[in-house]
Amino acid sequence: MLRSMKQEDLGANTARGDGIPIRIRGLTKRFRSGVLAVDGLDLTVFSGDVFGLLGPNGAGKTTTLRMIMGLVHPTAGSVELFGEPLQPGAGVLRRVGALVEGPGFVPHLSGMANLEQWWRYGGSELSASNIDEALAIAGLGDAIDRKYKTYSSGMRQRLGVAQAMLGKPDLLVLDEPTTGLDPQQMVEIRSMIRSISASGVTVLLSSHLLAEVEQVCTRAAIMNRGRLVSTGTVEELTAAANIVYFEVDDVILAERVLAGSPGVRAVRRDDPGLSVELIDVDRSKIVSVLVSAGVAVRTVMARNRLEDAFLEMLGAQPPSESVSQVGPMMPPQVLAAGGSAQESTR
């Protein structure tokens, strides 16, 4: 009985070997300092996903990615890559390419030497590295033979993506891939990610930029304070929702008026305005309710669920933080204004 079960497990393992790229169960990390960075995370990334891990700075995204790569040891829980339990330096990492918290290269070596050495460090033959393809991604031209320390931050980032793409990985892990880039470079990196995904690579991407996840990802999870707040396909998450954001001259009065008004399920403060969840009522009706109560309405915006989940989770933070840190980082009106404006506020 025992033996047959073991054989079954073995069979299941090999079958799963080419299955689920990332399966995370109950992943928890408490650092020596006592900081609980990741708290009971469950996450599955399927083959072909471009999975976005969205959350503000300090949400635990980077720690999660580091645990997926075996850089940080989980306090509890497990990570499986392609069905294999992950250990630091495990063989399965051969199938993974990563950009973790920016590129990291040897400054006195050329970009080319850096790529070659990094690849050979894993004991792999250079011929198996697909280095020409990776170089095409980097698009550095002759600069590839210059010392890394002479590179601009955009060149460094592209070299980092090229390194992650060496050997045609089955899974690409990108941590904040557009951080520190100018808008033009952001667009380039994003289209690069889309074309990498189109070639059959599963991508896990972390970002604190809502627009980036909306533009690039097929599925997304929202993380805050080490926990998963919401998860689903980006279509699901961005589907038109019945939550409307109002900016008014008198928030207190508006809140009181709307709280008792028909068709309103919930009213939430959402500095500087209000988020209102509606049931079977048009938002114009709510505007007229407000106006007739003597409240001047400045802005009315429909909001999708991804935005809402994101904002809800920001709203759940202590007031001091949400005002000083989170508030200015991503005010609602900027969220709705689309990619470039949003990024420029960073």
Place this chain on the structure above:
Amino acid sequence: MIAVELARQLKRVRTYVSFGMVALIPIILTIAYKFGGTPHRGKHAIAMIDLTSYSGLNVPIIGLSAMGIVFVIVAASFAGEAVAGEASWGALRYLLIRPVRRGRILAGKLAVVALLVVVAILIAVVVSLVAGVIAFGWHPVYVFASNVGNGIGVLGKPVGAISEVAALARVALSGAYVIWSLAFVVAFAFMLSTLTDKAFGAIAGGFGIAVVSQILDAISQLGSIRYGLPTHYMEAWNGLFVQPTQTADMVRGALLQIPYVLVFGAIAWWWFRRKDITS
């Protein structure tokens, strides 16, 4: 993996600065002895420095003595940089996501550090030997009574001489001993290099342990504790150039390195395998 590690180091200016330094110092010493004139210390007393005028083979002997502190700095800088330097470039995390176990990564880095230290001391010995023989010729080496002090002191009257080839063999053995006597510096700086992301701290620590050990060794009130200090037998190879030849302290010194290397090495290994890489 070792080839990659080596390539990283051999493309660095710093590596060549270190090698250049250990090559230049013996040349400067030789020139100074050649043209600096011979100081007089009385009829029967000879200072070690004076010996150079009798045989070029004395230059590597004096060089190994005089450059002790330089070797410590070189060893500490190679070892202290090994892991922390990588971390400070942000490249460590990328090495650690290769399918290579951390223990092997550490072993590869340590092997390359050891190789660089060996090469540095070989350079010092070979350069001083060549420079010495060119300047002072290939002659037998005088040896002195074993009860006089070691190092570059006043030695009294020579009590014998050893042939050129025998002296050359003893110089080689001395070089090997000096290399091994740096093992605790390498092991300690390497251990610190896994503990911190700041290479300079690890280098300073490696240098510091040698200095502290030497200071403690100078406090005679510490008694027999001093015999356990890693620098206590650092100059024991001088026993090869006295009569009768003394090797007992060399054996003690060589054995004494082992516990230091094992303890520091084990801590490095234990720590690095468990370390959360946040650099």
